[in-house]
Amino acid sequence: MIKTGAQILWECLEQQGVTTVFGYPGGAILPAYDALKTSNIHHVLVRHEQGATHMADGYARASGRVGVAVATSGPGATNMVTGIATAMLDSSPIVCITGQVGSKLIGSDAFQETDITGVTLPITKHNYLVTHASQVAETISEAFYVASSGRPGPVLVDITKDAQQSTCEFDGRPITPHLPGYRPELAPTQAEYKEALELIHKAKRPVILAGHGIILSNAMQEVRDFAERNNIPVGLTLLGLGAFPASHPLSMGMMGMHGEAWLNTTIQEADLLIALGMRFDDRVTGNLKTYAPNAKKIHVEIDRAEINKNVKVDVALVGDLRAVLRELMPHVKSQDRHEWLSYIERLKGDSAVRDIQNLPDNGHLYAAHVINDLWRETLGSDTVIVTDVGQHQMWEAQYFKHEHPRTLITSGGLGTMGFAVPAAIGVKAARPEAEVWAIVGDGGFQMTMCELATMVQENLKVNIAIINNGYLGMVRQWQEFFYDRNYEATPLLSPNFVKLADAFGIRSVAVTQRSQVVPTVEMTRKHPGPVLIDFQVEQEDSVYPMVAAGAALHEMIRRPNPLEETAADA
């Protein structure tokens, strides 16, 4: 049948299983929007194209399916850049579709023309410029395949206006992508497996470093079996949280800059690191020169360009994590490791007292209290937490214990403020049955709060907990620690969030006392629509422990003695 490029586009998206897209119309994408009426796909109208990309990203991370964002040419496309880079750094499979000026006008600086394939070249896994209807079907099939296979990532498809309008024969048959140079998966050699096994069996003080790749590869059970069989403690990266149950006796929580002190110490004293689907980001290694100095390293990773990038490893197993662990498991011996585990248990006892439970009970509301109470209240329910970036993000990682994968959605690699509210909308669209909370600072919230209108228009119940401390808190903390408390440009005036939410038709309440936290959370969960809670917390609280940028992983700034801190408060 003869169809337009626009019709083919929606049909191909349906073939890929797309049910929801997040977008914003405009001149160069109008033919596609015109053809939307022939499709069953639900279009969510966002308030800013950055929001569309974060929603697609949240959708992808919550569901494991590819998220789709749509925008027009020029400013519509450039507004997507931050969201695309966010998805790139966190290996999130999204496909962004942008309109482009007519192919004859390309290069003429036409109205709303931007070379978006050029702009996004270094921040996409791959991108395409489509100039005729006959290329649409093939390109969409390739785009989804590239976005979701191997190490996932964002793919941008820029479609000229005439490509949307022109016609070609389209029989509706799915197209198998033809990409002769693309090899998403490799497999280790038997010799490499053998080397890895030898290191594992010889090690006296091994630690597993568990990352996002476990969730992407759906290897939770395999990792658990492996850790249990060989009795290896498991530390998690920020994006790995949920990949291994927090309540498991071998779980050691989060590593790195604001990680658990005992885990950072354990990593430094280990004789073997087994990195599973993580990339030795500078936030988890601290100073590379002093990182785990006595440890051999095994790196299981799907992207071979990550091998020896930051940390030189002894054995690299390049391949899909789940497949690699399945190959490895039959040869892994059961080991006791009593000495090592009981040593770690002692470290744990010390740190827990100093950093986790030692918040002064002085009547002030602390973010940690809020998050810990929220965790207790939602325990056992199907809850997804979406966080923004900054102090509240780290407190969430420390005080909310994640048992299941895809229950924490956060911008790790790029650290994109403004991520939480739109991403939470995407999460709720992907998993309507789940309870979704956006935890967000007063700074990040104001970056994308326009999406509250999207939430209301779409009738999505997303609960928003603003951790409001009147500062750009993490920056303030750095100023406190490293810039002589020169709080330049960090005090933050905010609108009355309760009134603001009211203007959007969202129920809202401000909380200033710890005693109000639980009742407010209860009320929020019962309320059928979205609720925004303005938690007005202690203003100058800091995240502890902290490994300063460039410091060794074990050189942590610890929470000061509570008595001293109380004195400083007064």
Added chain:
Amino acid sequence: MLNTFVVYVENKPGVLTRVASLFRRRAFNIDSLTVGRTEKPEVSRMTIVVDADRDQAARVEANLYKLVEVLFVENITGKTAISRDLAMIKVAATHEARSHVLELANVFRARVVDVAPESLTIEITGGEDKIDGLLEVLRPYGVLEMVRTGIVAMRRGPKSAESNITVPAGTPAVEPTAPDDNVSYSV
């Protein structure tokens, strides 16, 4: 040290930009990059010379493979290979100097491709050292203009790199420099 990569890519618009962007983005230093057609119209071939240590070179290769349109990468550093650079050198050659310049060109097996009353243009093909050598001896006469193509390279022997345009074996571990069995003789 300088590493020479032979890279087969799909002959599509924008591929050169992707490769160049990768080197810029990952802060790898390109010494020279040439690109041209191959015997297959849908495939182009690049020779890229990069200043990198062994680990970096392994990562250059791995990163090149991440580009969807890259078909095959081979680091031919330390393997027996022919590498050629082409230069055109316009040298000042007055009446008195002309015969000296011609003699030097002869010694280097270079060809004169243009003659003008005050200058000669010499074309030379060869390894980089040979071209550097000719340049050195011509410099006293006055080099007016010079252009070099950058290196193109090919492994010696009967094996075709083309036959490797399939799935690459295994992992990024740095290969030990094994003795090269792919032998042929210089002519």
